[in-house]
Amino acid sequence: MGAAQSADEKSLHEFVVKDSKGDEVYLRAYEGKVLLVVNVASNCGFTKQNYTQLTELHNRYKDKGFEILAFPCNQFLGQEPTTSQEVQKFACDRYKVEFPIFQKVCVNGQETAPLYKYLKARKTGFFGSRIKWNFTKFLIDKEGRVISRYGTTTPPLAIEILLGVGHCVCKWLI
Template structure:
């Protein structure tokens, strides 16, 4: 299925990066319609458009892409609420405690070109909607060019001091590969794409409704502010 789908791209004339960039620049693309080939492209980082990620880093992320369909390791899990994760201090956190909340789950990093803009906007969104039922769950990950090398304590101090973050920072995890956290295996199996379920870069985002169902997935380069309307819809805020 994948092999035949990829044949539509002229291998000699158009790279995936340039195709992604050209689609973004054209205004004919709807990222939130029913799943299509083009919707799947929005999960690709577009460094040539945003200027936030070096082209070499992007090629490295492409080189590590896996095209398999990753299944959640917990076969009984039906929602995000079925998982227990570790917080930054190593304590167990049952995500069932977030029932009735809208969740934005993000894999974060402290030394990425996307760090400042994402953390700044995430903090603003949380301040604006936390009292109306929004929770942001930040999972540090060091799998992309080793851009989250610090300890959990260092990461928490960085985020809380520099960006005044009040939302929870969890234990550092892998989001891809055999050692990927069970939660991330579930998230990826719930919202994958034609180019594979793998997380493409730091600051990929999953939006989860009040019942724990994954309703949307956003690219690393997607601004948190740009998904405010989707958050408001799930919160029932006018």
Template sequence: MLRSSTLFIFGRNLAAARISASFHLAKQFSANSKQPILHPSQISSFTCPIKVGFSSPFPFNSRSDRTMASQSNSGSIYDFTIKDAKGNDVNLSDYKGKVLLIVNVASECGLTNSNYTELNQLYEKYKDQGLEILAFPCNQFGAQEPGSNEEILEFACTRFKAEFPIFDKVDVNGDTAAPVYKFLKSSKGSFFGDDIKWNFSKFLIDKNGTVHDRYAPTTSPLSIEKDVKKLLGIA
């Protein structure tokens, strides 16, 4: 019994030491890069506060944003009308019967190249079988989506040949968060709270408009292909 207690205490102390070390690393990196200092609980979901082509200094659990909160029973994804990148109103009820992958995107993040590339691959493979990818530019994380809607469209369509719809730039956190994102976050929280942690967080919606799952920024689009196929009814 004494040995078990000793091992338990040692394990807790070791975990605390790792968190402390990670936090000090975050503080040092933040001071050098002028990025906001993160609480240790955010580090495993945080990524790439730097330009394309560089890797993050933090260790990540690619599925650390998996669902904790229960599904909300109030409202539906189909209740919302949003604006596309050209200012036109789009009623999400137009997507009834589709599987939706909703992503907050950025043009200057270290995850931009891999995510846009894999989102394109996923969309090309399953768009004719009922998948729609809805991209929402957001500039709340490291100011990595600074351009206008027109510039964002030009970037996505020219550099990545993106065919999935890109909508009006929005906030996803705080009082100014777009209503659709308030709904998504209330439907599916994460281990580290409801707020979106960084660029390229992902929500997967089933054909009935139910928020099925939520994935961390570092979860690659192709890694959730099996979940997409399941909702599409593909063996």
């Protein structure tokens, strides 16, 4: 993730991240899409529910301008100990994930990825900016602005219900 990038960026689209193979991905490629950015882990008690529902959400709205961006993170009790490519294989094989899984990142502490500094600066959680656990979700509008933040215990399909996807998110997707 670009060293010159910081939480001062004005849009998520200004960031460059790395995919699971280590290749650079310019997030401007997602301009015009509603995004859900999630820190994921393979060995968490919330893994099955989140991957299952994230896959369902993605399949339901991928053709309507919606995308999920998953970032593996091993900062919570070592629940993502494998490589980024192994995480991608796990998610694709077990949960039929088709959304992109990026390179592992840190979401807290001195090594926090610039993208996560940006996300946390835009929407704090119940206990401040710190990410509390795996599967924290950030909803991003088409212009790359952070709209909402959801904690681990908010299932992905509840986000659809909370937002009234038929009204709110679909309005962004149109």
